[in-house]
Structures are given as C-alpha cells and as structure tokens.
Amino acid sequence: MTFGEQPAYLRVAGDLRKKIVDGQLPPHTRLPSQARIREEYGVSDTVALEARKVLMAEGLVEGRSGSGTYVRERPVPRRVARSGFRPERGATPFRQEQADIGVRGTWESSSEQVDAGASIAQRLGIDPGDRVMRTKYLFREAGEPMMLSTSWEPLALTGRTPVMLPEEGPLGGMGVVERMRAIDVIVDNVTEEVGARP
Template identity: 75%
Template sequence: MPFGEQPAYLRVADDLRQKILDGTLPPHTRLPSQARIRTEYGVSDTVALEARKVLMAEGYVEGRSGSGTYVRERPEPRRVARTGYQPSAGRCSPFRQEQGDEGFKGAWEAGSAQETAGPRVAERLRIQPGDRVMRTRYLFRTEGEPMMLSTSWEPLAVTGRTPVLLPEEGPLAGQGVVERMALLGLVVDNLTEEVGARPGLAEETAALGGVPGHIVLEIRRTFFSGGRPVETADVVFPADRYRAAYHLPVR
C-alpha cells in the first residue's frame, strides 16, 4: 500500500463517520447493514465488518441485541472545572466548589475501607507497599446523572486514630483534604494532576452509564503538605461527555 493511502475499511469508516457528523445519519438511526455497506462501497464483507468495528470503538455507534447497530447520541461535552483549591466561606465540598461556576447541582455517594497499599499507590504516597491506607470510592452525580468516579487513598500514618480518619464522617465530613489536614496541623500547600486517556473498564463504564472500552479521561491527583503526599486519587469521567477545563493563575 502506498505511503499515506488508507486501508479500505478506514475509508469506509471515514465516510460513514462524516455522515453521522453532518446529520445524514442522525442519532438513533440504524447504521447500514453489512450487506448494504458491501454493496454501496464495493468492498468485501471483511472490510464492511471492520469499518463498523471502527465506528463502534470510537463511540459513534452502538449494538442493540437482536436489532442491529445504531448511531449513538453524542451531546456536546460539558466542562469539568479544575480550578484547584480556593478558600471559601462555610461548609463547602471541593466538588461543589469546583463546579459552582458551571451551575452544576452536585451530589455524591461514597464508601471507605482500610487496605494495604499496592506498589502504584505506595509510590504516589511515598510509603512502603503493604503500608495501611484508607481507600474511599466516590460516585459523583450532577442533576441526578452519574458524571465522575473518584478513588482516593490516604496514608493511615497521617490520619489513623484521628477525627478525620474517614473523609465522609467526623467533624469535617465532606469538606475535602485541605480542611481535614489542617485539623491535624498539616498545611496542604500544593497539588499535582496528571491527565491521560484510556479505555474505560467495564465496572467504570457501567457506573457512568457508558459502554465498556469507550475512552475515559483519568486525572491522577496528589495533595502535598511540605513535600509530603497526604492524599492521592484517580478521577475518571467519560471523554465523550466531559472535558477537563483548567483555570490557573499566571505567576
């Protein structure tokens, strides 16, 4: 194949994708059958099948059991504000604080459990694998719809046997890392976020109302106090429905 020339299945996928984007094939419309694709584009069954697989992997179409393949509805992605910590008056969770400018009506479900740190979490918290941590899993909703998952880990060497052992219980329940660590005399003075994209795990996409394998954005966030990590978290949301929007000061 000459350099720069696309395989046949990609050319077919490109044409079908363009028809989806320009509205020729609107949401909920049945995608042309494999036989019709073969006839219209003059390709083999294998090429037609591979083109459909490409569109499905990209999230443009979805299979419905016993019915066929249909164009998915793709709403305009909403912004997820990533503004960092901002002091605010009153009891305000970081989630509601960050989304306040968007007018989101945020709520969440959470559950915590103690566990031993695996190598990845231990490296991020600068502790030893096997050290005890508190893991908290969150499902965040806006206007009743699931929008974001978060799993956080805090070293029990920091929070163990303190009033803030459980992030969602105690005197500062739900107020976030900065306020909770301040109760322990620790000043959280910076955080890092690493942003990446990957196929969503079945458990994640099921919780978020998506399809296994569709792309999610993952933010790996770590809070520091004087260079010491006090919390690290994986934040996940569907890439086709949300965008991470950063508003950062210029120093």
C-alpha cells in the same frame, strides 16, 4: 489469525479498538460489517457480533438504525490541575463547581482500608503494601451520575484521628485541605487527575 487463550471476541474487539485508537478507523467511519469481520478474522457471526458489542459498551462506536455501526467522535481525555485555592472555608472542588453553575450536587461514598499498590504508594510517598483508606465516590447532578472519583489517604497519617474516614466524623465531607488542617497537616498543593469517557 491465531487467538491464543483470550476469547476470540475480545481479540477481535482489541484489534478493532487498536485501529480506532491509531486512526486507521477515524471518527464517522463505518465499522466493517459483521460478514467482513467474520471473513477477515476467521470467526463466527456470534464472535463478530460480540466484538461489536464490546466496542459499543466502551463508547467507541455507535449503531445507526438501518445504516450500520460507526466510529464515534471521542473527546480527548485531558489532565486538569486545580489549584489549592478555595474561595470559602471547607469548600470542596465539587461543591465549588456546583455553586459556580448554580446547582447543588450530591454524592455517595464508601470507604475501606486496603493495601497500597505500587502506583498509589509512589503517588503518596509510602511503601507498597502500606495501609491506606480508599474512598470511592459517585457524584450526582440533578440526581444523575456525573463523575466517579477514588481517593487514597495513608493511614499512617490519618489513622486513629477524627479525619480517618473522609465522609464521617466532625469534618466529614469538608474536603481534604480542611480535614488535613485539623490534624496539623498543611496541604499547599492540590492536583487532581481527571479523565473523560464519552
């Protein structure tokens, strides 16, 4: 097998990943041994070991002490579309979900102005390269990380307004529906794309 410019361990990991995703190596199947990987791909033990480490880091396989490395059962990523309904003024989906199960979650955020890439521009109905406020969130439940989220808001809409920074100012942390209402923008349809990893 010719590996080209990509490091050999990434090529081996990529091929094994494809077999897992395609179902050639279904859940609970033992991953080929290090010796088998070495023989099949014509690589060293180090390359075979590093390829397995990549798959473990991605959550595709798990090591079982004294037994080997096995393909994990994986949850199927799915899209979830929430409605724009909020039972109380200012409730965010995260706050509402936490209230529904009787816990109080927390989050950290950081915002910065960036140029919109093609996919973000298409989603927001703006031109690629237009400035947006990108805010990255880390949500926690009982102190443990439970969700990552990134939001983009067009600065042509929010720039130089009290809601320019989603988590600061008089409406900081109130959620996009409430914040946009403050600048006379009515949000009547909210869709979130949610993915899951093991």
